[in-house]
Amino acid sequence: MPNPTACLLVIGNEILSGRTQDINIKFLATRLGELGIPLREVRVIPDVAETIITTVNTVRASFDHVFTTGGIGPTHDDITSECISAAFGVPWEINDEAYAIMNARYPKGEFNAARQRMATMPRGATLIENPVSAAPGFTIGNVHVMAGVPRIMQAMFECLAPTLEGGLPVISRAVYAMGLLEGAIAADLEAVQKRYPDLDVGSYPFAREIGTGVAIVTKGTDAAAAEAATAEVTAMMTRLGLTPIQGEPA
Structure with a gap:
């Protein structure tokens, strides 16, 4: 349901x-x-x-x-x-x-x-x-x-x-990289979203005291799918020569 x-x-x-x-x-x-x-x-x-x-x-x-x-x-x-x-x-x-x-x-x-x-x-x-x-x-x-x-x-x-009668908890997984630009991952990220249509895969640029970058947040009720999608995003960042960091930017 x-x-x-x-x-x-x-x-x-x-x-x-x-x-x-x-x-x-x-x-x-x-x-x-x-x-x-x-x-x-x-x-x-x-x-x-x-x-x-x-x-x-x-x-x-x-x-x-x-x-x-x-x-x-x-x-x-x-x-x-x-x-x-x-x-x-x-x-x-x-x-x-x-x-x-x-x-x-x-x-x-x-x-x-x-x-x-x-x-x-x-x-x-x-x-x-x-x-x-x-x-x-x-x-x-x-x-x-x-x-x-x-x-x-x-x-x-x-x-x-x-x-309140609810359902499966909505879980969230996040990974970010400093120096990442959205344009560099837009096409690959769209492909991830298409492979996991039941998840919400969001791209969130940030500017903090630590610097600028992009966080990718995956949300849904299927924990295994969220983990798999996050792993793909992590690999994508690594291929660009960046260092993926699990969690939200401080």
Whole structure:
């Protein structure tokens, strides 16, 4: 059976404006790969209700899992939760379990209307635990809604992960060579990709303090094939008189 697929929606005007740099993509891509749920698409969208609703409905019909980050805080521009409700056509209402968790978190009288927004969710949602700041995320259908703050999102995901049905883990093998130019290996590398159609063979030029070169990264669920493809790339670099180095460049 093919592995289930995933899409990530990064929601927030602050990402699109450049004010905030997203670091959640790398974490989720890595962890989902380990679970055998390859991340196939990432979309960054604004805090605009129509855009969120339309995008959620589009991607949840195309992917096995949809993950969202951002827009579930207590302020007026945190509209992800209510938009998910609209996308699924269900009421947006206080979730009793979430309310109880949040109410217990704050001193008496401080669980105000703004904070109660974080306990308001689509009817029928299942909570995603938040061991950092209590306010939970939620799952409805195949859509998993999490916070945008990386530390909180990561903690939420680790609570969610055991419930996700994945497939074969996606493994990655990398080899690089200093001084290598992409044009010198383009044709040979294309031939490697054709021989291993079930793998993703990527070429990534780099410039570091150590110098410049190209890293070749092979990803897939077949470890033997990935090893074989990497061996071919290593031999290719050696034929060019270069010294292949296993792993990613520092």
